[in-house]
Amino acid sequence: MKAYDFKSVEKKWQDKWEDAGVFHAVDFSEKPKFYGLVEFPYPSGAGMHVGHIKAYSGLEVVSRKRRMQGYNVLFPIGFDAYGLPTENYAIKTGMHPRQVTDQNIAKFSDQLKKVGYSFDWTRVVDTTEEDYYKWTQWIFLQMFDHGLAFRDKTLVNYCPSCKVVLSNEDSQGGKCDICHSDVVQKSKDVWYLRITEYADKLLEGLDEVDYLPNIRTQQINWIGKSTGAFVNFPVKGTDDETLRIYTTRPDTLFGVTFMVMAPEHPMIDKYADRIGNMDAIEAYRKECAKKTEFERTQLVKDKTGVKIDGLTAVNPVNGKEVPIFVADYVMMGYGTGAIMAVPAHDQRDYDFAKEFGIDIIEVIKGGDISKEAYTGDGEMVNSEFLNGLDNKKDSIEKMAAWLQEKGLGEKGVQFKMKDWAFNRQRYWGEPIPIIYCDKCGMTHVPYDELPLKLPKVENFEPGTDGESPLAKIPEFVNCTCPKCGGPARRETDTMPQWAGSSWYFLRYIDPHNDKALADMDKLKYWGQVDWYNGGMEHVTRHMIYSRFWHRFLYDIGAVPTKEPYAKRTAQGLILGPDGDKMSKSKGNVVDPNDVVDEFGADVLRTYVLFMGDYEKAAPWSEASVKGCKRFIDRTYGLQDLLTDKDATDYSAELSSSFHKTVKKVSEDIEAMKFNTAIAALMTLINQIYDNKAINGAELKTFLQLLNPFAPHVCEEVWEAQGWKAEAAANGAEADGLLALIPWPTWDEAKCVDETIEIAVQVSGKIKNRIHVPADIDEAGALELAKADEKVAAALEGKTIIKELYVKGRLVNIVAK
């Protein structure tokens, strides 16, 4: 047999699959459906990364297996092409982002096809195409019309000299990265999507989907729901003002010894003229505004703040007057921006109280508050009507009820998740189709005029004034108001990178529809994504965003299911050969193209799945790639061992091995244990080579099992043996291509050997291994075990206390 020439063979089969259209999903097919989804790539200039290969190869194997099992499979691909890297590359090279994107998509498509993935290339989506982003804009406007998209002022890092908004990274040490002048916190108008309104729905939805536990936990933590109470503290020195706070610990209300407001709290400005030390407070606020998030978290231990002169709070439960402080350990963005401080039972309040010499009153027994705050549970003390109660069991409820009854507060819920800041001052994104009219106010582009096209211009560099590049294009900015027909201006910011990817899985179902984002009957046919695989880095971004959009679309009747993804898994990273994360700067990046050129697509696909546990990170090893290369070559070489080509059943020598391997590979693929599935096939091929013969029935099964992993070599051998023609003659689909030949089945009864080897222990220590009939019973096994020489020697002179037989595994004789 000639050596296996993967180069010509792989290309040949990729062309044949495409010509036969074997991977095209069929709408409304009678077969059961399977929708497998992988995260579509951002088509960067660097081309594909081996990480993409690992991410895609997992569901590729599942999808190929499903087709062989008779499913109508939708396994699509597309491109998430809006984004900053493309725009920056375009600015650097003088090319247009459109041109860069088209080039990169062509490159990615070519690379993906060379790996032989069974994507349905007739359903490709590109988020930057007009007939795609038309619907991204449509969804945004639906949210706008339902009050979920809104503008609000918020605090951002701002350089007054450069007139730009800066990220935290660009304003370290409170200095502008560009001009080194002091950065201030400034409130600025920003577009938000009201994702917080969906926080509970996103949380509840997790109960009806099958996500890996760590994915589920991360989402729950990200949403960060807490239950507690809002309490209103009357403020002395004001006109009937109350300071509203949120607490998860209403049980500790009797322990309040001071209050804290965030530096940005509005009450400070409202009563500025009654505050005796406003200068000191202003100075403190300025200090805080200069601090970056980074500095704030670095200084966790050192509590700072200023006491407000002239305002005090009254604890509503006991009428006690307590001081109010301004301190930056309280954030404006969570709860009400003010807290009640209970130093005895909160470490942060404790640190602050120690710093400022404030009283610490214990209300829960169990700790030593002279040393640190006690955050555990216990019996209530110093708490009047709560005394003697268990804080957790009774007093939280009792206090909440009491507050409610007296009208001093009420139960409440808070989330860590914030609303989604949705606009970017950049060119390469979906234009936000909002119009500002002096007469009519804020309105939007009519639905039937979508898409609002991104103007094709030469100059798309961002301005120095923090304005979007689109603001510099009068033909874009100036428009007529759709309501009154008068002159109006367009919103010039664009949507963030995460917009287009929040609904792309719906577009695959009906990619060319110009009446709706997708046809409802097709949406109902395909239903949820059955299995979605991607990276952990998207669990708290893309996964949250897209679940939010999908749930909104469900609520307005645009999609038939609440949750988009029935099942979500994640692959582990591929590290560089040095064990570090792959990065250009470290020079440890492996290019999948090089691997395809040198070893072939089958080897690449097999290796990324064989290299380790699919869900864990593993370093790349060139040497190990060669091991997979040998395996593929040996598969091709099986033809030399073919003896009884027309055999219809497995040979006696290999029968149980084949049944066992069919079972193992079938089950392991479902459990994403690709590494052990491949190992089982390697074990089997070693056994075949030892046996020096394989019959036709066995070779067929071997090729079927390996096909999802290494489809090119399998199709090639299948065809070379003439089974393609044979299958076609028997009416098999798509001209007898292995890709659609039915998946093999196994017979549980034939998975067992006639004799098995079991271990014999004496008092838990292995003494020998004996061969026994597979169907032996306990008495028989014990008898044979005791008859063994070594075992008998070990038992010599001892009394047997206990005898155990674990079926098919071992015998343990406990003796003294």
Added chain:
RNA sequence: GCCGGUGUGGCGGAAUUGGCAGACGCAAGGGACUUAAAAUCCCUCGCUGGAAACAGCGUACCGGUUCGAGCCCGGUCACCGGCACCA
């Protein structure tokens, strides 16, 4: 600090979830073929002692439960990921 995860040969990793630790692959060493190299094939390969049969030890560390623990329980250490003054 909080949440989640991991720790097994020289390396990547297996181990039917309490039942023969180290499957499979790599690397290494020895041999065959070859003028030679590559490729291929055969043998060895957890550690210690021994020529060998064999014996002892061994799944991060300490302890426990059990006839039996990589797996379960209690404690400790290390590393990775996420969140982080969230009241």
